[in-house]
Each structure stands twice: as C-alpha cells, then as structure tokens.
Amino acid sequence: MSTKTRMSGNEAVAHAIKQINPDVMPAFPITPSTEIPQFVATMIANGEIDTEFIPVESEHSAMSAAMGASAAGARAITATSSCGMALMWEVLYVAASSRLPIVMALVNRGLTGPLNINAEHSDSMGARDSGWIQIYAENNQEVYDNFLQAHRIAEHKDVHLPVMICQDGFITSHAVQNITLWDDGPIKRFVGEYEPEHYLLKEDESLAVGPYAVSPYCMEAKKAQAEAMKRARKVILDVAKEFEELTGQHYGFFEEYQLEDAEYAVVAIGSVCGTAKDAVDAMRAKGVKAGLLKIRVFRPFPGEEIGEALKHCKAIAIMDRSESYSSQGGPLGAEVTAALYRAKATAETVNIMYGLSGRDVKVEDMEQVYESLRKLAAGEEHFAEYPYLGLRDGTENVLSRQ
Amino acid sequence: MRHLTEIRWHGRGGQGAKTAALLLADVAFQAGKQVQGFPEYGPERMGAPITAYDRISDREIRVHSNIYKPDFVAVVDDTLLHTVDVTAGLKEDGAILINTVRPAEEIMPLLKGYPGRVYLLDARKVCMATLGKYFPNTPMLAAIVKISEVMDIDVFLREMETSLQHKFARKPEVLDGNLKALRLALEEVTECQ
Known part of the structure; x- marks a missing residue:
C-alpha cells in the first residue's frame, strides 16, 4: 500500500494535496513555497484534481479568499512563506477566531530584514499566538505525513481551528530525498470528505461569520477558542494513532x-x-x-x-x-x-x-x-547571555567560532 | 566501498550543475540508494557561482547540512578555479573532476597542491560531437559516476536511458544524442598524471 520514491519537500506537500483534492486553493507565489501552488496548478491543468485555484493579487487576499471559501463550507488550503505570511497577519487571527479549518503549507523562511530567502522560523514563530495549530517537520516524509493529517485535526468537531504545516525552506523544501508515498485509496478514506455542520451556503440556516463582538461576550469567545486549542491535543494524538495504524509511521507531540x-x-x-x-x-x-x-x-x-x-x-x-x-x-x-x-x-x-x-x-x-x-x-561553562551558534564573531556569547 | 559518498558540484548559474546534482540523486535512487540532492540557494542569477550537493548512501540520510568534506568535487566551469576554493575540505583519497579545454599543466597549479586524483573532461567537445549544443552537465554526470564509483556504470546507463526516455518523451531525437554524450564522456575523461 505504498511506493518508495524520491522527491523534494515541496513535491511531497503537492502530492499530499493531490491525494486530498481540496475544494479551493487561493495562493500567491513567494520563495521558497512558490513550487507548491505551481505544482497544484499543473495538476489542475492536467485534470488530476478538480480544486478551484484562485490566483489572488496578494497574500492578504489569499487568506481572505481561503476564509470565504472555508466559511462557505469548502475545504480550503493555501501555501506561503515569510513576508507572504506576514501580509496575511490580520487575517490569520480572523480565520482562527472564526474557527475555520483552513490548512496552510508554510515553508519557513525568515522575515525581512535584512532581505534573505533562507530557512528561519521567524515567520511561524511570529504567528505562534494567532490561534493556528502548528505542526513542524524534520524532512520530506514528515511534512507529507503531517499534511495528510492536517484536515482531520482542523475539521474535527472538537477543534475547528486552522492548521499550519511547517517545513524548513530550501533545506527540506528543495532537497530531493527518499520518501514513502501511501496509496491513494486508503489515504482518501483516511482524510475523508469535509462535511461541515454550519456554513454560509447551508440552506435554511442563517449564519454570521466574523461579526463584531461586544466586550460582554468577546472574552467568552476567546476562552472558547482557547478551549478548542486544548481539545486539539487529544485530537492530534488520536489522528496520529489512526495514521500509524494505516502507515506504520509513528507521530506524537x-x-x-x-x-x-x-x-x-x-x-x-x-x-x-x-x-x-x-x-x-x-x-x-x-x-x-x-x-x-x-x-x-x-x-x-x-x-x-x-x-x-x-x-x-x-x-x-x-x-x-x-x-x-x-x-x-x-x-x-x-x-x-x-x-x-x-x-x-x-x-x-x-x-x-x-x-x-x-x-x-x-x-x-x-x-x-x-x-x-x-x-x-560540570560547572566548567557559564553563559551570561544566550549564545549564538556559528556566528562570524569573536564575542563571548558565541558557541562555535569559525 | 564507502557507506556514504558526498559529492560537491561547482558551477555557474545556467550551466545545469543543480540539475546534474538532482539527476545524480535520481539515478542513484533508481539504483537502490538512499539519496539527498540539493542546491545551495541565494540570490541566483545567470553566470554567478553556485554550489550543489549529493549524498548517496546505503543507510538513511538524516544530516541536513551542506557538504564541507566531500569525497568528490565536480567543477562544471574552469573559470571558477580562479575565484572559488573548489578543493576546500576535499578528501585526499577522493578526486576532483574539472570540465576544461585547457591542458593539465595549466589546471594543476590552480588546485592549491591538492594531493588526490585529478580528472579532466572536455565536456564541450563531447557535447558538440553528440548533441550539437553545449550542455556540460550530461557528460559531467557520467564522468563523476565513473570516478566516484557510486554505482555500476551499466546500471547508471540503463537508468539514465529510462529517465531520459521519460524526460524527452516528446523529443525522442534528443535521447540518442544524450546517451551518446554519456558514453563518450566515460571514454574521454582522463586522469592527470
């Protein structure tokens, strides 16, 4: 029920998306995640999936469109990195507090500046308090497996929170390595169809998404969101257990x-x-x-x-x-x-x-x-401040000198 | 045989060193190996020096750093010998392969006394004789496989044929030239004495 092959981390995420066949993907290109929407657009053009790809004019729009699609009742995903995610900032919080189970492929890259395109966690770490579930990967296999589990976690009735699936820019996103891909049938059954309880396009049900919350109620909404994040703990482990039964791959916190x-x-x-x-x-x-x-x-x-x-x-x-x-x-x-x-x-x-x-x-x-x-x-070393590893500098707080 | 072979590629943006590194990982995977192929990224532009890497092993590859002590180095453009320290960290029991039209006596002084094996290949000559166009990565790939012995040459040629058939499915006329380029490179690559 599996195929051993080799691919980059970005290809691995694209393959997961192909197997999931989400309803909507709004995205705007940014290095080093650009390949993901590029691969998805190709798969759509080849008729391999029927995802609605929305080429938006900015990342703020990408997350806004993902929100709209998700609120309407669709399974929505996006992909971004670094400053692209920074431009989504405002909407990240709105998506999480609106309890929309959007899944984002984040290819970690440092926020500017100085301007740089390489791996750093400042993008996702900056968004650590935005209410998104964050799951990280060591390599291409893990980012693939994590992405396959993301919708199950996000869409679970006890959770209803967006999830970002993170991997290190270039280091894993662009490195070709061995990987085991799981067969489509069992994976499609594992991921399942998205069947939301409440959504904007539901007949005979009025729903407001993202309305103003007055102070006497707003704090309760935040507490409810925090409780959902707590409940996500069990769901993450349950989904991992089910994934392990299917694939033999073990994942935990x-x-x-x-x-x-x-x-x-x-x-x-x-x-x-x-x-x-x-x-x-x-x-x-x-x-x-x-x-x-x-x-x-x-x-x-x-x-x-x-x-x-x-x-x-x-x-x-x-x-x-x-x-x-x-x-x-x-x-x-x-x-x-x-x-x-x-x-x-x-x-x-x-x-x-x-x-x-x-x-x-x-x-x-x-x-x-x-x-x-x-x-x-042993008391032989003392750090007065937090050291930097491998810095081009001779100061005392450098761990390894080059 | 090493359980892990590390190869570093030096080239210039646009010459296909990154593609060669990824192709090598691909074909080594086909031969049953654990592989890791990756370029070093920065502000890329045509003609700027670039580095790419391959790890080929019989065991799981977990490390994610660049390669500082390569077993083998492939230099796709000999003008880099003046500006890039291509033999940095290169193991003495390893080898360096250089694409050049220049004779050994001009190349050797540029290698900072590297005591290991040095191989030269005129990839332009190989390309012109077989492809009619200059794509140095194809002959360089064949030569580095021969020198590094990371896989059996017959397996390499067989897997490359399969891979190229797939890649050039719509341009079958290119397939023959590429296979000839690989074979000719295997003959043309020479060790400096």
Whole structure:
C-alpha cells in the first residue's frame, strides 16, 4: 500500500494535496513555497484534481479568499512563506477566531530584514499566538505525513481551528530525498470528505461569520477558542494513532531520540533535528549520554509532556531558529524553560540561537552543543547571555567560532 | 566501498550543475540508494557561482547540512578555479573532476597542491560531437559516476536511458544524442598524471 520514491519537500506537500483534492486553493507565489501552488496548478491543468485555484493579487487576499471559501463550507488550503505570511497577519487571527479549518503549507523562511530567502522560523514563530495549530517537520516524509493529517485535526468537531504545516525552506523544501508515498485509496478514506455542520451556503440556516463582538461576550469567545486549542491535543494524538495504524509511521507531540537515559538533551524544531541525531550517535560513541527532543507540535504547546520527558536531564540546550529581540532568547527557549520550571526540573539550561537566515548547521556544531552542555553541568561553562551558534564573531556569547 | 559518498558540484548559474546534482540523486535512487540532492540557494542569477550537493548512501540520510568534506568535487566551469576554493575540505583519497579545454599543466597549479586524483573532461567537445549544443552537465554526470564509483556504470546507463526516455518523451531525437554524450564522456575523461 505504498511506493518508495524520491522527491523534494515541496513535491511531497503537492502530492499530499493531490491525494486530498481540496475544494479551493487561493495562493500567491513567494520563495521558497512558490513550487507548491505551481505544482497544484499543473495538476489542475492536467485534470488530476478538480480544486478551484484562485490566483489572488496578494497574500492578504489569499487568506481572505481561503476564509470565504472555508466559511462557505469548502475545504480550503493555501501555501506561503515569510513576508507572504506576514501580509496575511490580520487575517490569520480572523480565520482562527472564526474557527475555520483552513490548512496552510508554510515553508519557513525568515522575515525581512535584512532581505534573505533562507530557512528561519521567524515567520511561524511570529504567528505562534494567532490561534493556528502548528505542526513542524524534520524532512520530506514528515511534512507529507503531517499534511495528510492536517484536515482531520482542523475539521474535527472538537477543534475547528486552522492548521499550519511547517517545513524548513530550501533545506527540506528543495532537497530531493527518499520518501514513502501511501496509496491513494486508503489515504482518501483516511482524510475523508469535509462535511461541515454550519456554513454560509447551508440552506435554511442563517449564519454570521466574523461579526463584531461586544466586550460582554468577546472574552467568552476567546476562552472558547482557547478551549478548542486544548481539545486539539487529544485530537492530534488520536489522528496520529489512526495514521500509524494505516502507515506504520509513528507521530506524537514530539519525538524522543535517545532521550530516556540522556544526561544532556537538545530541544529543537525542524530539519536541524536530523543533523542533531547524527551528533547524538557520535557523542554516544564517545560515551556521552546525549539525547534529543524534537518538537513536532508547537501549538498547542505540549509543555507538561516536554517537562516530564526532560526533567531527568543534567543540562538542556533549547535551540531557537528565530530571534525574539527580547534580550532573553527565543520563543522556544521561553516556553520550554517555563515547562521545565513547572515540572520542577533542576537541569541547567541554555537557550541557543542558531540557523538564522539559513546559516548552516553541521554535525560538528551540534556535537559542540553537547560538549557545552557537559561543561555546563560540570560547572566548567557559564553563559551570561544566550549564545549564538556559528556566528562570524569573536564575542563571548558565541558557541562555535569559525 | 564507502557507506556514504558526498559529492560537491561547482558551477555557474545556467550551466545545469543543480540539475546534474538532482539527476545524480535520481539515478542513484533508481539504483537502490538512499539519496539527498540539493542546491545551495541565494540570490541566483545567470553566470554567478553556485554550489550543489549529493549524498548517496546505503543507510538513511538524516544530516541536513551542506557538504564541507566531500569525497568528490565536480567543477562544471574552469573559470571558477580562479575565484572559488573548489578543493576546500576535499578528501585526499577522493578526486576532483574539472570540465576544461585547457591542458593539465595549466589546471594543476590552480588546485592549491591538492594531493588526490585529478580528472579532466572536455565536456564541450563531447557535447558538440553528440548533441550539437553545449550542455556540460550530461557528460559531467557520467564522468563523476565513473570516478566516484557510486554505482555500476551499466546500471547508471540503463537508468539514465529510462529517465531520459521519460524526460524527452516528446523529443525522442534528443535521447540518442544524450546517451551518446554519456558514453563518450566515460571514454574521454582522463586522469592527470
């Protein structure tokens, strides 16, 4: 029930879209996600799917059109990156608070500036409080599998929230790698048809989408939205379990790699986790008990589970591919550190800034992170501020000098 | 045989180095390998130096970094030898392949004393004799497969034929020339002594 082949991360998402055959896709091109609407438009032109593609004039319109389609009762998707998503900003919040199950393929790229097209998480991390579910991938296989699960999560009656399926720009979106594709029949049955309960084109039912909410009621709407995000936790795991029964692929909130007995752990998101796994193996070969916690689901944030999984460690590096300019580190650093505090963990922690604007991360860089953790736990290293990994600089807060 | 072979391509925008890297990944996949083929992206424009990479392995490839210690390097344009450090990190037991019309004595001094094997190929000559047009990536691909031994040559030629048949389904007249270019490149590539 599967085919082993090779394709890029963008092709993998396009293949998922082909199998899902959504009703509507409004999109505007932006590097490095441009290929996704391009592939979809080709599939439509070839008669492989009957999705209504709307070539809009901006990303603000793309998300607005997705909202309109979704509110009307259609299964709507879009794809974007970086500044494209920034231009959707206003509408991201409206889509989430209107409880519309839109699915977005986000190919992570840094927000400008300086102007740059490469991988960074500043786009999705900036939108972390917009009310969208966020699921990240290490490679082409994961982004494909995540996309296939997205509609089931978004459209679930306990959730009704939009989902963004993220992958690292160029690093996975444009790299051709081996992948296993699942057969159309079982996947179509798994994804199913979208049958909304309430929608604008429903006969004999009046519905307002996105009306003004007065203060005596607006806060309740926000609380209801927050509760939906909490309920999404169970749905995400249930859908993953069903996907595993179908494909054998295991997914959860996060992946633990050699973490059970690890003394030194790295927490990270995305493609760097593959590189970190090679570093874990190299450190283990040297007798260092290294481990990795790879976050897949960032919204809702599985803080309790992360705290439990990490609290036995001696030292933990939390890796951020996005600056907060808070002078305290990045978003992942803040949230994981809070989770560790609640779990009453006693580990030393360091929040490391890495990979900004596509700065490459080598296995040796990750080995150095583990080496720093060992020193940190032994009291031989101290970080006054959050360090940058692999910066072209000689300051004290640089972890590896080039 | 290495369990992992890492290849770095240097070319100029428009010469097809990225395509060659992706084609190599493709054909290695067909030969049953685990593969990773990817270009290094930036502000691309015609003629600017570009880099592309291949990892070919019998095991799962998890690393996502660029390649800093390649087993093999392929240089699609010899003018890059003056501006790009093409042998940077290149393993001594590996090899470099350069597309050039120039003789070895002019090329060798540009390689910063690289002690490993050096191969030259006049891809223009191969292209003109077989395709009538200059597409250096096709002969370079054949030559790098031969030098790196990442797969059996007969398997390579067979898989390339299948792949090109598919690619040029509407232009079958191009197929023959491309296959000839691959075969001629295998003969023409020479090791500098």
